[in-house]
Amino acid sequence: MSVIDASRMQDIEARYPEILHRSFRQRFGALMIFIGVILYGFYAVWFFDLPKVITEAHWERVGIYLSEWVSYDVQPEFRISGDTISIKYPRFSPLGDNPHPDWVTNNPDGSLTVSVSGTSRAVTITKTQAILTAHGVTIPIDITGDVPKVIGSEPVPAWMTVYDDNILADMGFAGNVSISTDRVKIRKRFIGWANFVFDTHSPFFDKPASEVVSLIVSGPRLNPEESNLSLAFDNVWNNGAWQHGDVWTKLFQTIVMAFLGTLLGSVVGFPLAFLAARNITPNRLLNQVLKRFFDFLRSVDMLIWALFLTRAFGPGPLAGSGAIFLTETGTLGKLYSEGLENIDNKPREGVKSTGSSTILVHRYGIIPQIVPVIVSQTLYQWESNVRGATIIGAVGAGGIGLKLWEAMRTNANWENVAYMVLLILIVVFLFDAASNALRTRLMGTQNR
């Protein structure tokens, strides 16, 4: 082991001062940035009033919404008047107009037992009482007075809430029971997407798959006007709860918007890029004007173009395509002109030396070099516009965005939101894969 004495150390220090004596910025720059970001974090917490927002948040809704993405509920109402208990299902119930679900049983003594979740969570309704069974206990509730009253069992268990004129029993994911003196409302939750294929108005509703298939293949015509196949297709396409036709058309609109906008943007941006590239068009003023124009188109932003064009053309995909077209002209024009500025000048000179005209010089000297950049950038932009077009849809520019936004705003159709999100994800992933495959094939092996 060699030992370095002081003189050699000083020697090394003198030879490499930049390593041993680094400036303040070099030594503490990263630390300062880190501290700065932490301080900014504190500022942001204060600025957005985060603690208040967090404490006031309805975190219990997370579970409710997320479970609503994959489930549906049925809300029968049991009205008790005099001697009869009548069941009322809401209009557009997922079970159809005349359901007789097996989870409602008529007991011999005239009472009804509704199973919310198996036999462990159920409610039995008699003319005088509602008997709740859940969490291992049975609690009768007297409903003969002015307000429903819990019999015995003091204090009431935590899963029950007593309000002025009704009692709410929470049965977890399975649903809840709301009891008032003249009616018992039950919300029973099921996993799955009800009526996804046929809605309740369809003659095929609630039939097993084999029966539907045999009806379509060889059954008698349900509607003399059209064959069962076209009837079935019509029922699926115009499904009232899921609106498959509308959703798919809107999704297709989004794709078309992205396609049209990107294609037009590239068609317009391409010649402009030649004028904006300083090595091809030697006019500095023209270069600068065009580059700033591209900047303007991009920075005014898709949103503003979309708002403007929806005013001009009315809501729909035309406005969306126009908005994407304007921003894309800016983006692609910039990217193309940067690509043009990076080309190798030698092929151009070679073509020029043969005495070709300007058009031919551009055609044979420049375009072959720039085609890979153009194709890959354009494909990439198309793909990312399919992703982005959902948002401008929400301000009325056509496509699935508005539908998505409306489904969310009602706070009830989260399963429709899930369906649309799923479709969007599938489309985006398909486009990702297709555009990647196309890019790699067109550009050889290079994959950006």
Next chain:
Amino acid sequence: MTIADTQPQMQTAPQTAREIGDAWSRMVARRRLYTGLGLAILFIAFVSSVRFADESNAGHFFDRLPHLFDFLSWLIPKDWSDVYRALFDLPSPNGANGVGGEEFNFPLGRVYVWGNFYIPEYFELMIITINVALVSTIIGFVVALPLSFFAARNMSPSNPVRLVTKRIMEFLRAFPEIVIAGLFSAILSIGPIAAIIAVGLHTIGALGKLFYEVVENIDMKPDEGMKAVGASWTERVRFGALPQVMPNFMSYALLRLEINVRASTIIGAVGGGGIGEELKLSISRGFGAKTVALVLLLFITIVAVDQFSAWLRRRLVGEHAFFLQH
């Protein structure tokens, strides 16, 4: 058309000049055919998409084209100095305070900070929007940084981890932002936090992808050196890889900040608060001066952010062309 297709496929090498010439013209003919077919398909797709878009639009293209600027002319303020007044919340003579309704009652939006000192409404909204963009970029950067090392082929600790991380990033990128914003504005009540979460999650996916591509292209020699002295994975990342990628990471983060300023404006327009919502309201109500003021402010801010980030990026990584990516 692939590169391979355009190469003359020769089972037997052409012997004479004539054969070579024939092979060449065959190749050219095939190339032309492919190009022509491609253009024809593109053209058909274009025409049918235009028709589809036109038919499902509320107003048809050629009917509405003469009216393209109707709306714009409607938005032109009667008095151009109203734009300036709207921007700084000054009283306007065109509608005496409170009399002209919201359209001209600009001082309504003043945000008093200290005594008579106030921030004009739109500046405050712009500050919120920029902060949304900044916070979500920082969140995206901080989360995407470690994730990118898990996702990079050359640095990932194990293959399953790499694939899972990549899928998570793809998912975050592709998930529609408005859904996240909608979900969180239902939970957290309407406000900028929902926008931060939506834009931040998207940023994690987008930056993560760019980052791991940078990591995959690093020089592995420092990493080998670290391995040789027995460094752990964390140390290899910290001392072998991070110093190489940091300038590019910063540059991409700045690029992302530019995009996020726009993204938070758009998210704002669908209920995330900030300047986007105000812009949408002002346009839908037809407030000319306010709209022009907002667009002007937005334009100036975006250009300023772009220029600042371009300057900073040039200082960080030199003259380097980076592509915009969503």
